[in-house]
Amino acid sequence: xxxxxxxxxxxxxxxxxxxxxxxxxxxxxxxxxxxxxxxxxxxxxxxxxxxxxxxxxxxxxxxxxxxxxxxxxxxxxxxxxxxxxxxxxxxxxxxxxxxxxxxxxxxxxxxxxxxxxxxxxxxxxxxxxxxxxxxxxxxxxxxxxxxxxxxxxxxxxxxxxxxxxxxxxxxxxxxxxxxxxxxxxxxxxxxxxxxxxxxxxxxxxxxxxxxxxxxxxxxxxxxxxxxxxxxxxxxxxxxxxxxxxxxxxxxxxxxxxxxxxxxxxxxxxxxxxxxxxxxxxxxxxxxxxxxxxxxxxxxxxxxxxxxxxxxxxxxxxxxxxxxxxxxxxxxxxxxxxxxxxxxxxxxxxxxxxxxxxxxxxxxxxxxxxxxxxxxxxxxxxxxxxxxxxxxxxxxxx
Numbered sequence: 001x002x003x004x005x006x007x008x009x010x011x012x013x014x015x016x017x018x019x020x021x022x023x024x025x026x027x028x029x030x031x032x033x034x035x036x037x038x039x040x041x042x043x044x045x046x047x048x049x050x051x052x053x054x055x056x057x058x059x060x061x062x063x064x065x066x067x068x069x070x071x072x073x074x075x076x077x078x079x080x081x082x083x084x085x086x087x088x089x090x091x092x093x094x095x096x097x098x099x100x101x102x103x104x105x106x107x108x109x110x111x112x113x114x115x116x117x118x119x120x121x122x123x124x125x126x127x128x129x130x131x132x133x134x135x136x137x138x139x140x141x142x143x144x145x146x147x148x149x150x151x152x153x154x155x156x157x158x159x160x161x162x163x164x165x166x167x168x169x170x171x172x173x174x175x176x177x178x179x180x181x182x183x184x185x186x187x188x189x190x191x192x193x194x195x196x197x198x199x200x201x202x203x204x205x206x207x208x209x210x211x212x213x214x215x216x217x218x219x220x221x222x223x224x225x226x227x228x229x230x231x232x233x234x235x236x237x238x239x240x241x242x243x244x245x246x247x248x249x250x251x252x253x254x255x256x257x258x259x260x261x262x263x264x265x266x267x268x269x270x271x272x273x274x275x276x277x278x279x280x281x282x283x284x285x286x287x288x289x290x291x292x293x294x295x296x297x298x299x300x301x302x303x304x305x306x307x308x309x310x311x312x313x314x315x316x317x318x319x320x321x322x323x324x325x326x327x328x329x330x331x332x333x334x335x336x337x338x339x340x341x342x343x344x345x346x347x348x349x350x351x352x353x354x355x356x357x358x359x360x361x362x363x364x365x366x367x368x369x370x371x372x373x374x375x376x377x378x379x380x381x382x383x384x385x386x387x388x389x390x391x392x393x394x395x396x397x
Contacts, residue, residue: 004053008030009044010029013028017051022380024066025062026062032063037135038055040053040075052067053075057114057132058133064131077143083112087112090376091104091105099186102185102187102192103120105119115131116130124152124153124155125152126156132161142155155174156173172197192204192234193259201231203232207341208301214393215297216239223244224248224296224297225244229300229301232256233247233259240267252278282313285329288329293329295330297335297337302322319353320353320357321357335368337391341389343386367393370391371389373388
């Protein structure tokens with residue numbers, strides 16, 4: 001049983017919590033140094049009135065998350081089981097769809113427990129812990145998950161809470177049977193090779209599911225496609241499956257070559273007809289311009305922050321320049337798919353990057369499609385940072 005303490009918070013945080021804001025921001029407390037990860041907080045306003053119960057789990061600018069506004073509710077296995085059971089009801093259609101066997105089952109504060117996500121990969125579950133605080137509840141949450149789901153093959157985990165909020169290297173197997181990897185899962189009928197036992201990333205970002213489908217079904221046919229920051233080539237797979245004339249995947253990571261090759265091969269796509277290039281994306285833009293290469297579609301899905309030997313990229317500061325690089329090698333009436341997962345700015349700000357890039361490039365444009373998170377990535381309307389994904393399909397005139 002976790003320790004429970006009473007604590008008064010500042011009026012600003014008290015008001016936010018009463019509205020339903022789920023995050024406990026550090027500046028809403030008088031003092032946080034003595035708070036121990038995993039402690040349950042009975043939160044009170046400056047006058048001493050109960051507001052809600054939360055837990056200490058230091059993550060970014062927050063020191064924890066609100067769990068309930070019910071003073072009588074106990075934070076135990078039953079509490080977590082109710083939350084997970086409710087989350088499963090919202091994913092009923094996903095479980096019944098044979099064409100998609102990988103999706104998010106539980107999405108942090110959107111499902112009532114900030115700091116925890118659970119993903120489903122064809123009868124295997126992957127729990128990601130984003131703070132030592134939520135990890136303190138591991139045994140209760142595992143019992144809750146096992147009680148809530150009808151069956152499973154195995155459970156894996158990712159601990160994403162080292163001193164810089166990064167992944168902690170570990171075996172990652174929790175219980176059940178160890179998977180045989182790669183595990184093949186389906187997404188809208190296409191295959192992905194998944195590794196739950198090989199570091200921080202598993203092989204695909206599930207939040208881009210609808211974007212990949214749109215590329216395959218409506219944009220790729222007969223087009224030349226450049227996929228930058230391509231990781232394992234998931235966008236390239238869907239472009240090729242949609243009849244793209246050719247895909248070019250560019251990523252700085254050496255393993256992107258073998259990973260992308262694997263994804264093509266398990267989908268019966270001839271790798272020899274595609275280009276997979278291990279190269280810094282910014283160097284590739286220079287190379288393409290020098291060689292007068294151009295593409296019908298350019299996909300931009302950079303990390304929020306990246307550093308290589310030659311370049312430092314911050315999406316908040318440098319996305320306009322990235323767009324200008326893409327515009328320079330996009331054919332007339334071509335499409336740029338611009339994506340960002342940076343939670344510090346919204347869609348309105350993102351569109352100003354697009355406007356500035358096209359104005360400075362002396363090109364006109366039309367935004368044809370917009371995407372944010374798919375329905376399995378539930379969000380809290382009072383925590384805008386949780387709805388981090390922004391994707392625009394931009395027609396370059």
